[in-house]
Amino acid sequence: MTTEDSPGTDVTGTDVADADFRRAAHATADLVSDYLADLPGRPVWQPMDETARRALLDAPLPAEGRPLDELIGAIGRDVLPYPMGNGNPRFFGWVNSAPAPAGVLATLAASAMNPSSAGGDHADVHLERAVVRWIAELVGFPHPAGGGLLTSGTSMATIVCLAAARSRAARRAGRDVREEGLAGLPPLVGYVTGETHSCVRKAAELLGLGSR
Numbered sequence: 001m002t003t004e005d006s007p008g009t010d011v012t013g014t015d016v017a018d019a020d021f022r023r024a025a026h027a028t029a030d031l032v033s034d035y036l037a038d039l040p041g042r043p044v045w046q047p048m049d050e051t052a053r054r055a056l057l058d059a060p061l062p063a064e065g066r067p068l069d070e071l072i073g074a075i076g077r078d079v080l081p082y083p084m085g086n087g088n089p090r091f092f093g094w095v096n097s098a099p100a101p102a103g104v105l106a107t108l109a110a111s112a113m114n115p116s117s118a119g120g121d122h123a124d125v126h127l128e129r130a131v132v133r134w135i136a137e138l139v140g141f142p143h144p145a146g147g148g149l150l151t152s153g154t155s156m157a158t159i160v161c162l163a164a165a166r167s168r169a170a171r172r173a174g175r176d177v178r179e180e181g182l183a184g185l186p187p188l189v190g191y192v193t194g195e196t197h198s199c200v201r202k203a204a205e206l207l208g209l210g211s212r
Helices: 011-041 050-057 068-078 101-113 123-139 154-172 198-206
Strands: none
Touching: 011 068, 011 101, 050 068, 154 198
């Protein structure tokens, strides 16, 4: 069955796909809610069962997709039972934050939109700029004189910041790194303490500055 406005669209199939998604979405919400509710009573961390570990490591490349309910079942069976532990209230072993319920829900909406923040007049761009401004206000940064962007984590943020510093230092030396690259540029030196995180060294290496 097709419609005149959308030739070739299977209306019945679309309805079925929508019903499948709604059913799987509800199942996922229950699965995640149960997972978060059970965390306080679970061990903070425990090693994976060898069979479960090998099932993930040796999983064959699928030739085709699988039904959503089967996928959700696999997540509940093979993934959620073996967390890093950072969601447990007794977790003090690393810097990873615990999952926030608001963040879990917002991630679902963000994934549904799956936008690019490279530009354009859409909510994602303006929301990112607002959040960056909020962070600047929290730390007292003179935001009107600058800007920023959200990254996947501190390691990526360090690369971006060091790249900006590299470009500024090179420009003072009379060279445009974005146009001409690093060849012929005097050695650039960064000063860090002995407690500096390893991501700073990795960023220097990735940006061609060297870690010596």
